[in-house]
Amino acid sequence: MERVYLDHNATAPLRAQARAAMSAAMDVVGNPSSVHAEGRAAKAIVERARAQVAAAFGAEGADVIFTSGATEAAALACAGRGLEGAAVEHDAVGAWVTERLAVDAHGRVAVPEPGRSVLQWANSETGVIQDLPEGLAVTDATQAFGKLPVAFNWCGATMALISAHKLGGPKGIGALVIRRGTELAAQIRGGGQEMGRRAGTENVIGIAGFGAAAEAAASDLASGVWERVAELRNILEKSIEAGANKTIFVGKDSPRLPNTSCLATPGWKGETQVMQMDLAGFAISAGSACSSGKVKASRVLRAMGLDEATSASAIRVSLGLETTEEQVLRFAEAWLSTEKKHRARAA
Structure with missing residues (x-):
């Protein structure tokens, strides 16, 4: 695929x-x-x-x-x-x-x-x-x-x-x-x-x-094309929220870029998620590209008051003008499937 x-x-x-x-x-x-x-x-x-x-x-x-x-x-x-x-x-x-x-x-x-x-x-x-x-x-x-x-x-x-x-x-x-x-x-x-x-x-x-x-x-x-992107971001977040009740959507209650979703799932390292999603065919990141590769908690999230474990579990999904609803739903399905396996191993 x-x-x-x-x-x-x-x-x-x-x-x-x-x-x-x-x-x-x-x-x-x-x-x-x-x-x-x-x-x-x-x-x-x-x-x-x-x-x-x-x-x-x-x-x-x-x-x-x-x-x-x-x-x-x-x-x-x-x-x-x-x-x-x-x-x-x-x-x-x-x-x-x-x-x-x-x-x-x-x-x-x-x-x-x-x-x-x-x-x-x-x-x-x-x-x-x-x-x-x-x-x-x-x-x-x-x-x-x-x-x-x-x-x-x-x-x-x-x-x-x-x-x-x-x-x-x-x-x-x-x-x-x-x-x-x-x-x-x-x-x-x-x-x-x-x-x-x-x-x-x-x-x-x-x-x-x-x-x-x-x-x-x-x-x-x-x-007005970015309004459509914002709708796709909302679809992504609602899909994940429905299946992962421990995931936090950072900045959700603030004005945000229409394409950006920052997800934190305590206990599941962001770098691990990036690698697992990469293997599943999706390119995402664990924070700013200029800081990726550094296995540590997000400085941005720590400044917002999130604890070390939660800050280290964050990923960033940023959509583009060519992103489709089908792609967003595919990602949500793949991420939720991987998150379920993570929870089973951690149990």
Whole structure:
């Protein structure tokens, strides 16, 4: 039986529009910094993609600085600023946080000093959405962009991190979006690329794919397709809830991403579930992809007040636009069958 991919928060499948844009960009030989016709052609691809990303993210009039991904964008935005952030931030942001803010049992946080804070708009593990305070220094919009009707111009943040491969673009390309006039110290120095804020020859092929994916994602969002995904997530949770009364759905009572379900079944390690479901033909994860492979309790769930055993038992199922109801029901059936065997062994 065909495999079912349910790990879209880690990486979404490459969109056809992104693939076509990247293929076309491969035939453009020039360096975007060169002044001849070939260089101008490459530069035009970069600038078109910059406009596409800005429009899709509601960031017209802001600066879009292309980076190698959201991790580099986080370093560019946060380094040396002494920021505070929620205890549930992604490791790429948490590495720059000097003080961690407590979250409540629903994964939500109050930010006392927005001007010196960074906050993830939507959590990658639980899908819990935060309310961004006006004047926030930095928001990590990596998971929210493309799945929620978000716009940089009204979010209240000075800077935002975004990434292409979360919305159907290629891996290895992201951006930092900043309000014009914001002071920013380059972390990668050299040439004057990206308005002097990020040196190095631009990844023209990746940038082209990012722009096309962002434009397509905005079109999908406007058409309401994520509402159908939310319905599938609810079907998944109701199916599992009916057969596994000890399973907790983390963040269920909070505003969440439409595609994300975080399940915790105390006594059944998340890593074990991932391997068992992989063998059954389903790709899921035991938390953020950047933390997978580390056999330990979820830091995010521990911050929300769950105990060590429960936090270590969590898995994340993240659906995509191509996910079908048949696939969701197949997963629920396979998971419940495996969970039943686990309970029998533990008895």
